[in-house]
Amino acid sequence: MIVFKTLRWKNFLSTGNNWTTVDLQKYRSTLVVGHNGSGKSTMLDALSFALFGKGHRNISKTQLVNSINGKNSLVEVEFNIGRTAFKIIRGIKPNVFEIWQDGTMINQSSHAKEYQKILEQNIIKLNHKSFHQIVVLGSSSFIPFMQLQASHRRDVIEDLLDINIFSKMNGIIKEKNSGLKERLKDTEYSLDLLKNKIESQKKYIRDITQINDDEVKVKRDQIDECNTEISELTFKTEKATTHITEHKHNVEKLYGELHNTRDKLGQYKHEFGTQIKRVVKDAKFYEDNTHCPTCDQDILEETRTIKLKESTDKAKELQAAISKVEEEATANTEQLHTIQKDLEEVRAYETCVVSHANTIKRLHKQIDGINKDIERLSAREGDLGQANTDLNDMRDQTEIIVDERTVINEEYAYNNVMGEMLKDTGIKTKVIKQYLPVINKLVNQYLQTLDFFVHFNLDENFAETIRSRHRDAFSYDSFSEGEKQRIDLALLFAWRMIAKMKNSVATNLLVLDETFDSSLDHDGVENLMKILNTLSEDTNVFVISHKGEILEGRFENRLEFRKPKNFSEVSEMGLQVA
Numbered sequence: 001m002i003v004f005k006t007l008r009w010k011n012f013l014s015t016g017n018n019w020t021t022v023d024l025q026k027y028r029s030t031l032v033v034g035h036n037g038s039g040k041s042t043m044l045d046a047l048s049f050a051l052f053g054k055g056h057r058n059i060s061k062t063q064l065v066n067s068i069n070g071k072n073s074l075v076e077v078e079f080n081i082g083r084t085a086f087k088i089i090r091g092i093k094p095n096v097f098e099i100w101q102d103g104t105m106i107n108q109s110s111h112a113k114e115y116q117k118i119l120e121q122n123i124i125k126l127n128h129k130s131f132h133q134i135v136v137l138g139s140s141s142f143i144p145f146m147q148l149q150a151s152h153r154r155d156v157i158e159d160l161l162d163i164n165i166f167s168k169m170n171g172i173i174k175e176k177n178s179g180l181k182e183r184l185k186d187t188e189y190s191l192d193l194l195k196n197k198i199e200s201q202k203k204y205i206r207d208i209t210q211i212n213d214d215e216v217k218v219k220r221d222q223i224d225e226c227n228t229e230i231s232e233l234t235f236k237t238e239k240a241t242t243h244i245t246e247h248k249h250n251v252e253k254l255y256g257e258l259h260n261t262r263d264k265l266g267q268y269k270h271e272f273g274t275q276i277k278r279v280v281k282d283a284k285f286y287e288d289n290t291h292c293p294t295c296d297q298d299i300l301e302e303t304r305t306i307k308l309k310e311s312t313d314k315a316k317e318l319q320a321a322i323s324k325v326e327e328e329a330t331a332n333t334e335q336l337h338t339i340q341k342d343l344e345e346v347r348a349y350e351t352c353v354v355s356h357a358n359t360i361k362r363l364h365k366q367i368d369g370i371n372k373d374i375e376r377l378s379a380r381e382g383d384l385g386q387a388n389t390d391l392n393d394m395r396d397q398t399e400i401i402v403d404e405r406t407v408i409n410e411e412y413a414y415n416n417v418m419g420e421m422l423k424d425t426g427i428k429t430k431v432i433k434q435y436l437p438v439i440n441k442l443v444n445q446y447l448q449t450l451d452f453f454v455h456f457n458l459d460e461n462f463a464e465t466i467r468s469r470h471r472d473a474f475s476y477d478s479f480s481e482g483e484k485q486r487i488d489l490a491l492l493f494a495w496r497m498i499a500k501m502k503n504s505v506a507t508n509l510l511v512l513d514e515t516f517d518s519s520l521d522h523d524g525v526e527n528l529m530k531i532l533n534t535l536s537e538d539t540n541v542f543v544i545s546h547k548g549e550i551l552e553g554r555f556e557n558r559l560e561f562r563k564p565k566n567f568s569e570v571s572e573m574g575l576q577v578a
């Protein structure tokens, strides 16, 4: 509960450079009187300005500064909350805003708006609107609760029931959720990105695997072809080598022998030819000569005949021998011809063996080359390994983000549920529903005290129905001004009672500025006094009224405002009531 102690102001509206001080706690009831414009309502502006930085009447801050002095406007209010003493100092020209707690000024490092927020939300826990419904009711600006729109009625009641904390919580949750929504968007975006990356990586891996496999297969096929060729050539070489082994020696030997024979036969033929020529020469000598020129003796006929016969026989013999040699030479030539072919065959096999050996060598070299290619392709498996590692990293990352998304989604859903609960239709409605019967009961009790016998009911949409005996349900506007005044009073005190119960906007102070003057006839006064008498000991009520003469003597204290020489001043006459 806020216990207001003192309020003072200077250079504020019609007040000059001297402090006007009002003790807010000393008397339970104070009647405030004075002529029009004497400075009574200024009290409301001073309090409103001290707490909220704006006047009670609807004017700008600079308009609050006393127009004659034009500067050093200053307002101070002191109050206690529990055992803590607070003092708020505000000034215009120059600007001052200080909150003092138990003699120490609260750190002003924050922005003025934030500083005001600290005051409203953490200290007095009261906003401008509720303050003017429950604490300070001005004639000019007071709109009775019943004439407020439903949303404003809700604000006042939420303040009273101290449930606007749920609206604040809802605001925080909404803010949080919009942050979470952003984060969700970010994670979705990251997941999309990773999904695309994973797809490309998979394709890349598929491609390099495919290319490698295909290329290795082609290389292996090439090696197979080489090996097949080598096998064929080896087989052919073996066959050729066998042939060479089997035939070469004999063929060469035979060839050599035949060659020798041919040479010998040639010699024989030559020799026999030479012998024949000699024999023919001898025969010719004996044919032509009967006398030997050498020994110069005659050659006997008989000798000549014998010699001729011998020559002829010898020639015949030699001719036969030549024929035989020629026959043998012909046979030898045929044999040589045959063996020459065999020899050529052997030579051809030998050439093949050499050529196959060269080809096999070349094929082995080719296989080595291909194997190197395969090794190089296998080295690309390294790239594949890295690609697979990268893919796994991406999958891990995806998992982390999916987990994160789950957490965010859970928090988001949880906040949504909380949000539902904190909405106007959630917990707040529950609390309001719980308190409505209490509010209605209190209002009806106050109405009875005011001798107004109607049954008032406020529903959860803050719409009222008022029933009186033998009448239909009425709304507030159906009633007369005096009746409306009773309803307003009943509500006002019901709110204050609720505030006290809830320890929310409870204060010791109640200022009524001509609030009920308009309909303050004799009954009105009685009604007001009745209600004031129901207020607890710790309430300090200030009634500003022009009906001083009717109210005179019924208050503990009397404050009179005057404005001599253009500046307002106040005088106090305590203890009016005996």
Ligand SMILES: Nc1ncnc2c1ncn2[C@@H]1O[C@H](COP(=O)(O)OP(=O)(O)OP(=O)(O)O)[C@@H](O)[C@H]1O
Pocket: 012, 013, 014, 015, 034, 035, 036, 037, 038, 039, 040, 041, 042, 043, 063, 064, 065, 066, 067, 068, 561
């Ligand atoms: N900036 C200002 N400087 C000086 N005087 C001002 C300034 N603003 C308003 N006033 C005057 O201050 C006076 C005090 O006004 P206030 O509302 O307190 O009077 P009141 O006693 O409540 O009168 P009423 O009975 O008519 O309601 C008025 O005469 C008003 O014209």
Ligand SMILES: [Mg+2]
Pocket: 040, 041, 042, 513
């Ligand atoms: Mg006034």
